[in-house]
Amino acid sequence: MDAFFNINFLTELLLSTIRMATPILFVALAETYSERAGLVNIGLDGIMSFGALIGFLIGYKTGSPTVGILAGALSGIAINMVYAFCTIHLCAPQIVYGMAINIFAPALASFIYRLSFSDTSTLIQGVSMKALPIPVLSSIPVLGPLFFNHIPLVYFAYLLVPATAVFFNRTKAGLNFKAVGEFPKAAETLGINVIFQKYLACIICGALAGVGGAYLTICYTSTYSEGIVAGRGFIALSAVIFGRWMPSGVLLACLLFGFCDALQIRLQLLSPSTPYQLLQMIPYLCTLFVLAFFGIRKSGPKANGQPYYREER
Amino acid sequence: MKELLRMEQITKQFGNVYANRNINLSVKEGEVHTLLGENGAGKSTLMNILIGLYQPTAGTIYLHGEKVKIDSPKAAVKMGVGMVHQHFMLVEAMTVLENIILGSRKDSSVFIKKDQVRKEILALSEKYGLDVELDKQITEISVGAQQRVEILKALYRGAELLILDEPTAALTDIEAEGLFAIIRKLTGEQKSVIFISHKMREVLSISDRITILRAGETVTTLNKEDTDGTQLANLMIGREMVPSNYKKVTATGDEVLSFQNISYQKQHKHSGLNEVSLTVRKGEILGIAGVDGNGQSQLAQLAAGIIAPEEGTVLLKTSRVSRFAPNGFILSHVSHVPEDRNKMGLIGNMTVRENLILKATEEARFSYGHGALLKNKAITKFALEMQSKNDIRCASIEQEVRNLSGGNQQKVILAREMENDPELLIAVHPTRGLDIGAARYVHDTMVAARDQGCAILLISADFDEILNLSDRILVMFEGQVMGTYSGINPPIEQISLAMAGKGN
Numbered sequence: 001m002d003a004f005f006n007i008n009f010l011t012e013l014l015l016s017t018i019r020m021a022t023p024i025l026f027v028a029l030a031e032t033y034s035e036r037a038g039l040v041n042i043g044l045d046g047i048m049s050f051g052a053l054i055g056f057l058i059g060y061k062t063g064s065p066t067v068g069i070l071a072g073a074l075s076g077i078a079i080n081m082v083y084a085f086c087t088i089h090l091c092a093p094q095i096v097y098g099m100a101i102n103i104f105a106p107a108l109a110s111f112i113y114r115l116s117f118s119d120t121s122t123l124i125q126g127v128s129m130k131a132l133p134i135p136v137l138s139s140i141p142v143l144g145p146l147f148f149n150h151i152p153l154v155y156f157a158y159l160l161v162p163a164t165a166v167f168f169n170r171t172k173a174g175l176n177f178k179a180v181g182e183f184p185k186a187a188e189t190l191g192i193n194v195i196f197q198k199y200l201a202c203i204i205c206g207a208l209a210g211v212g213g214a215y216l217t218i219c220y221t222s223t224y225s226e227g228i229v230a231g232r233g234f235i236a237l238s239a240v241i242f243g244r245w246m247p248s249g250v251l252l253a254c255l256l257f258g259f260c261d262a263l264q265i266r267l268q269l270l271s272p273s274t275p276y277q278l279l280q281m282i283p284y285l286c287t288l289f290v291l292a293f294f295g296i297r298k299s300g301p302k303a304n305g306q307p308y309y310r311e312e313r
Numbered sequence: 314m315k316e317l318l319r320m321e322q323i324t325k326q327f328g329n330v331y332a333n334r335n336i337n338l339s340v341k342e343g344e345v346h347t348l349l350g351e352n353g354a355g356k357s358t359l360m361n362i363l364i365g366l367y368q369p370t371a372g373t374i375y376l377h378g379e380k381v382k383i384d385s386p387k388a389a390v391k392m393g394v395g396m397v398h399q400h401f402m403l404v405e406a407m408t409v410l411e412n413i414i415l416g417s418r419k420d421s422s423v424f425i426k427k428d429q430v431r432k433e434i435l436a437l438s439e440k441y442g443l444d445v446e447l448d449k450q451i452t453e454i455s456v457g458a459q460q461r462v463e464i465l466k467a468l469y470r471g472a473e474l475l476i477l478d479e480p481t482a483a484l485t486d487i488e489a490e491g492l493f494a495i496i497r498k499l500t501g502e503q504k505s506v507i508f509i510s511h512k513m514r515e516v517l518s519i520s521d522r523i524t525i526l527r528a529g530e531t532v533t534t535l536n537k538e539d540t541d542g543t544q545l546a547n548l549m550i551g552r553e554m555v556p557s558n559y560k561k562v563t564a565t566g567d568e569v570l571s572f573q574n575i576s577y578q579k580q581h582k583h584s585g586l587n588e589v590s591l592t593v594r595k596g597e598i599l600g601i602a603g604v605d606g607n608g609q610s611q612l613a614q615l616a617a618g619i620i621a622p623e624e625g626t627v628l629l630k631t632s633r634v635s636r637f638a639p640n641g642f643i644l645s646h647v648s649h650v651p652e653d654r655n656k657m658g659l660i661g662n663m664t665v666r667e668n669l670i671l672k673a674t675e676e677a678r679f680s681y682g683h684g685a686l687l688k689n690k691a692i693t694k695f696a697l698e699m700q701s702k703n704d705i706r707c708a709s710i711e712q713e714v715r716n717l718s719g720g721n722q723q724k725v726i727l728a729r730e731m732e733n734d735p736e737l738l739i740a741v742h743p744t745r746g747l748d749i750g751a752a753r754y755v756h757d758t759m760v761a762a763r764d765q766g767c768a769i770l771l772i773s774a775d776f777d778e779i780l781n782l783s784d785r786i787l788v789m790f791e792g793q794v795m796g797t798y799s800g801i802n803p804p805i806e807q808i809s810l811a812m813a814g815k816g817n
Binding site for chain 2: 170171172173175176178179182183185186187188189190191192193301304310
């Protein structure tokens with residue numbers, strides 16, 4: 001237990017928290033955009049899986065992690081367009097189609113993986129992104145390595161938080177976007193193209209969730225394995241509710257979940273005698289508790305989850 | 314005056330149904346043009362075409378003499394057409410200011426320039442006397458203020474033609490007067506207003522010209538000077554309407570419902586009751602007058618057993634009520650026509666047939682074993698009887714009740730509530746949103762029930778309805794009883810003062 005009070009241990013723990021929170025943050029922000037436009041997308045896990053595979057594959061083929069990440073984003077958009085078309089145009093139930101993506105996309109990802117690497121049984125090593133220390137700032141003791149010595153994608157994720165906040169609260173486009181999730185008919189009568197905004201939301205959501213998936217295979221491990229997403233999409237989903245649909249709240253929620261994840265890995269190392277499955281439960285238990293306590297008072301966008309019929313009598 | 318808008322031969326079909334058929338409408342600059350018609354006459358469809366929400370099946374629209382195609386609300390906004398919908402199109406989670414600038418393309422900046430926008434809006438609001446608090450959330454302001462926000466929204470977008478859809482439905486008389494003053498200012502600036510209403514008194518006071526629609530077609534357009542309320546009503550419903558004149562009675566029968574010093578959340582002036590005492594006798598209508606939101610909803614819910622009082626005693630047929638649950642009240646023959654028919658009175662996704670027996674599923678005539686197995690044949694027979702007896706107009710009794718017009722929905726509720734010979738009927742805003750014909754049917758049914766010996770507690774924000782029907786009138790203000798007056802030659806002025814909280 002002395003190890004707990006070790007400064008190195010704590011720094012490592014926090015560093016790991018930031019890294020672990022990054023993919024969840026991408027995906028939670030993805031969902032924030034989606035739900036702000038009234039689309040509850042529970043297919044995040046599926047989009048992530050697909051983004052993880054395509055990111056890994058393209059990164060491996062081209063040797064460039066950046067291209068891999070971009071491919072992950074594009075593949076996320078592609079998969080999410082299925083959801084978008086069905087829920088926006090056909091007004092199909094969002095939960096059902098989200099679930100369909102969760103079943104369909106990981107299976108498709110595994111299928112493509114096997115097609116591509118059918119001749120080897122060894123684990124393929126893909127590319128990985130290199131850290132980009134920020135000059136001067138990264139040499140500050142403790143804080144430097146904690147905040148300023150990461151791969152570019154981590155900076156990008158955390159910069160997305162204030163950017164999203166500014167978008168929603170300070171810009172006209174953000175105001176219009178939010179109105180679609182609150183009261184689409186009102187938005188329509190004010191000349192806002194509701195269908196376009198909803199598609200936009202799906203594009204942003206698909207891209208960010210795809211990046212979140214690709215992060216796992218390019219920045220976290222550099223291999224692809226089935227089940228690599230491990231329910232992170234659902235954790236992100238609850239982070240949005242816990243974070244009250246606000247970027248700052250979502251960030252806090254993601255850091256909490258990231259912390260739990262980092263903690264359980266550290267605890268596994270500290271206490272090898274405890275069954276690791278027990279410790280692995282920590283992030284999910286945390287999600288359960290958080291949802292039980294904070295998910296009760298339902299706020300959030302008013303027209304969230306409802307289909308929008310344009311010419312309704 | 315120059316012509317601003319002309320709609321020619323507008324037709325709109327939904328499937329096989331014509332919502333509009335060859336409608337013509339012409340609006341001049343600076344005039345208030347009223348569209349008059351019963352529910353389902355096609356007013357809303359026509360206006361939705363004008364603001365680009367619907368596309369007409371046929372017909373042409375001219376603005377300033379030029380043929381235009383309004384293919385989206387965006388196009389309508391650009392052409393200077395603005396609409397204040399009956400159910401406000403306001404985003405509750407946003408502030409007044411945000412709602413006004415939502416979707417506006419006044420300048421091309423990415424960010425919201427709050428200070429500049431605020432100046433512009435304040436200038437507008439001063440010009441037309443539209444008083445609003447820009448930084449309040451929509452949920453924090455009154456209905457009247459929300460309406461002013463809607464008008465400002467349209468003006469901010471440069472509307473020259475403003476459509477007001479039943480703007481006074483949710484307003485108090487004083488607020489309505491304020492609205493009329495605003496409308497006069499607008500027309501003074503050569504802006505045109507299309508006014509939709511079926512309150513004859515308002516129509517006659519504010520309109521310049523009146524176009525009457527019936528069953529999706531134009532009947533005629535009249536100048537206000539050339540017509541009167543009776544003619545308009547007759548044109549609207551397509552037959553002679555005999556003015557209603559119900560006989561008032563002084564009941565001496567048993568007390569059916571009695572409240573003794575009832576309090577419920579009395580610290581809330583607009584959603585509580587403070588030491589309320591009242592009685593309703595067999596064979597009388599007690600009308601509760603008052604501006605909406607002075608405790609009437611709570612009064613109705615208490616009388617129906619939905620909520621329990623915090624202090625005081627409720628006597629139902631002279632026995633003290635100890636347990637407040639709707640079922641017990643229903644078994645004591647208390648019927649309830651609730652204030653919001655869609656939220657409380659009906660289950661929209663269920664059929665007319667199912668809604669008609671909701672209260673009686675456990676009875677032996679409709680099921681075996683107290684609701685274990687429904688007797689479908691008996692239920693269908695019953696529903697068909699109810700349908701013809703109450704003139705419920707629906708495609709079939711298997712139609713989902715949410716697809717019925719407001720009037721027919723109310724008839725379904727009334728049929729269900731009157732069917733078991735109630736001893737007490739609680740009717741809350743029973744004719745809200747109904748057209749003249751349907752309202753008349755509801756009133757006739759209530760008076761007939763009274764004459765059969767039913768005690769009726771009528772709660773309404775429509776003062777004319779209260780005066781027309783009540784044998785006694787009780788006025789509520791901020792959760793308190795301001796006084797009780799006779800319904801025979803009621804002292805109207807005194808009652809009006811009491812409704813505003815003034816008086817003894």
